[in-house]
Amino acid sequence: MSENPTAGRTRRLIDRVGEGLTRLCLAIAGVALLFIVAINGANVAARYLFRAPFPWSEELMLFLMILAVFAGAIAVTWRNLHIRIDTYIERAPPTVRVAAMAIGTAVSIAAIAVVTHASVRIVVLLYELEQRSDALRAPSWIPQSFVPIGLGMIALLIAIKFVLAMLDARSPPVRSEEPQ
Numbered sequence: 238m239s240e241n242p243t244a245g246r247t248r249r250l251i252d253r254v255g256e257g258l259t260r261l262c263l264a265i266a267g268v269a270l271l272f273i274v275a276i277n278g279a280n281v282a283a284r285y286l287f288r289a290p291f292p293w294s295e296e297l298m299l300f301l302m303i304l305a306v307f308a309g310a311i312a313v314t315w316r317n318l319h320i321r322i323d324t325y326i327e328r329a330p331p332t333v334r335v336a337a338m339a340i341g342t343a344v345s346i347a348a349i350a351v352v353t354h355a356s357v358r359i360v361v362l363l364y365e366l367e368q369r370s371d372a373l374r375a376p377s378w379i380p381q382s383f384v385p386i387g388l389g390m391i392a393l394l395i396a397i398k399f400v401l402a403m404l405d406a407r408s409p410p411v412r413s414e415e416p417q
Contacts, residue, residue, distance in 0.1 A: 244404070251397065258390075259315045262308040269305040273298045293372040300370075300380035307387025314394045335406065342399040349392040356385035 284290035
């Protein structure tokens, strides 16, 4: 018995989009970390060689670190590389595994949704008040938006991975056409 061709194409498309998003997020995280290293190195040189450090460097490095963390977390979520202890779940019967996965997914998405909602409200408030960062004088809503964007993407990817896992669990195994 073979897989539905349309379902197979859809699955491959979702996987390609997920991997593309992962590569983009890893590139963003990598570039952010490179900028942090460059800014820090330039600031050390400015401080010790010229006695004139950049007053904005710590703030910008913090913003870039937040961007790198959330971009990296999106990639980790898609590739399912987060730290977890699932020894009991792996040894459980299939019905218990599916139930635990469903409950864990629902709890994760609910918790992320609460934090994302609060984060969006903060970003909107910062935007409406035209709040600016202290040293850079950049709009504060921009770096603060990394939190709800990152968390929203993580929740979406968790949901997509769950649906794909449930579809894989329902699909019959694909038989090999090779002679024995």
